Amino acid sequence: MDLALSLGETPKPFTFLDKSQKIAGNDLGFCMAFGEKSAEADTGGKVSLDSDLPIQLDLLPFSPVPRNQTSFDKLHFSWLNENLVGEPGNVNRRIGGVEEAEEAMAISSPNSTVSSFQMDFSIYRNGRGKRDFETVTLEGDADRGGASSRASDDEENSMARKKLRLTKEQSAFLEESFKEQSTLNPKQKQALAKQLNLRPRQVEVWFQNRRARTKLKQTEVDCEYLKSCCETLTEENRRLQKELQELRALKASQPFYMQPPATTLSMCPSCERVSTTTTSTAAASPTTAIASAGGMTPSNMGQSLANPKLFSFSPGQIHAQQAAS
DNA sequence: AGTAATTATAGCATTACCTCA
DNA sequence: GATGAGGTAATGCTATAATTA
Numbered sequence: 001m002d003l004a005l006s007l008g009e010t011p012k013p014f015t016f017l018d019k020s021q022k023i024a025g026n027d028l029g030f031c032m033a034f035g036e037k038s039a040e041a042d043t044g045g046k047v048s049l050d051s052d053l054p055i056q057l058d059l060l061p062f063s064p065v066p067r068n069q070t071s072f073d074k075l076h077f078s079w080l081n082e083n084l085v086g087e088p089g090n091v092n093r094r095i096g097g098v099e100e101a102e103e104a105m106a107i108s109s110p111n112s113t114v115s116s117f118q119m120d121f122s123i124y125r126n127g128r129g130k131r132d133f134e135t136v137t138l139e140g141d142a143d144r145g146g147a148s149s150r151a152s153d154d155e156e157n158s159m160a161r162k163k164l165r166l167t168k169e170q171s172a173f174l175e176e177s178f179k180e181q182s183t184l185n186p187k188q189k190q191a192l193a194k195q196l197n198l199r200p201r202q203v204e205v206w207f208q209n210r211r212a213r214t215k216l217k218q219t220e221v222d223c224e225y226l227k228s229c230c231e232t233l234t235e236e237n238r239r240l241q242k243e244l245q246e247l248r249a250l251k252a253s254q255p256f257y258m259q260p261p262a263t264t265l266s267m268c269p270s271c272e273r274v275s276t277t278t279t280s281t282a283a284a285s286p287t288t289a290i291a292s293a294g295g296m297t298p299s300n301m302g303q304s305l306a307n308p309k310l311f312s313f314s315p316g317q318i319h320a321q322q323a324a325s
Numbered sequence: 326a327g328t329a330a331t332t333a334t335a336g337c338a339t340t341a342c343c344t345c346a
Numbered sequence: 347g348a349t350g351a352g353g354t355a356a357t358g359c360t361a362t363a364a365t366t367a
Contacts, residue, residue: 164355165342165343165344165354165355166354166355183334186333186334202355202356204334204335205357206354206355208335208336209354209356211335211336212337212338213353213354215336
């Protein structure tokens with residue numbers, strides 16, 4: 001049994017003879033052809049495909065990509081740069097005129113069973129040619145985001161939660177898009193989904209997960225930075241304690257040595273330079289001195305480490321100031 | 326103008342699936 | 347072949363903002 005699928009305004013005759021060339025080519029995903037044996041649709045809307053059923057899926061590209069382009073760095077994410085509906089934090093759901101028609105095509109009406117159902121056809125193979133996940137999902141459920149864009153309860157019950165694996169090309173394309181913009185407005189999402197032959201919800205989820213990964217990575221980096229700061233300060237504290245001990249020992253051995261007045265360090269908020277004021281009470285410890293120099297208490301020093309600006313003077317500076325006084 | 330309802334989306338935590346050692 | 351760990355797609359929930367009636 002041959003099954004031909006054509007998604008687009010101008011269905012073209014299916015030329016299965018061309019499929020190998022189309023697959024072999026590097027043009028991304030607007031025409032997919034697979035040699036499979038048979039298709040059985042179950043009531044859940046899934047179709048499992050066997051090995052020699054010829055299927056061609058033609059999709060009209062949202063923004064045409066030249067056929068001779070072979071690397072993603074040549075791709076233009078024109079849709080990312082357009083002044084499209086909806087800014088982050090200002091989601092515009094009003095679509096008018098041509099855009100509305102276009103959107104209506106992309107977002108199919110849940111009630112329409114004829115022209116507006118969205119077909120999501122996904123066949124993925126891993127590197128060894130093994131079939132990872134194959135479904136053909138016929139869904140009248142448009143992407144809405146949130147619960148209603150997910151499979152209906154019936155579909156949910158009838159089909160187990162399958163995990164698709166994005167192809168390398170899809171992942172790379174999504175990565176490139178993410179580099180340009182970490183969030184998508186609805187139209188960009190639609191366009192990307194169309195280009196990658198994914199459901200908009202999948203694109204949305206991918207971006208959400210990608211943002212989460214980025215944040216996690218950043219947290220790890222921050223953690224490492226704070227750790228190194230902590231180590232540096234611990235080492236510096238150790239050094240200053242040692243120095244203090246030496247000074248005390250020196251003082252004990254030379255009781256008639258002129259004792260300098262105790263100093264308190266303070267930082268000028270404008271120039272961020274450390275200045276000293278002579279007081280009658282000595283700083284309890286070098287750590288206290290450092291903390292007071294930054295307008296901090298030792299207990300909140302840790303928080304300030306995250307912001308180097310707040311702790312932008314080196315212990316050496318303090319030392320020099322003390323020596324100068 | 327103020328308000329409640331609706332809708333879309335982001336963030337987050339978690340689950341479930343898949344791959345690989 | 348079984349298994350555990352890690353990666354990640356998907357889900358569920360909450361909070362927030364924009365829009366509409």
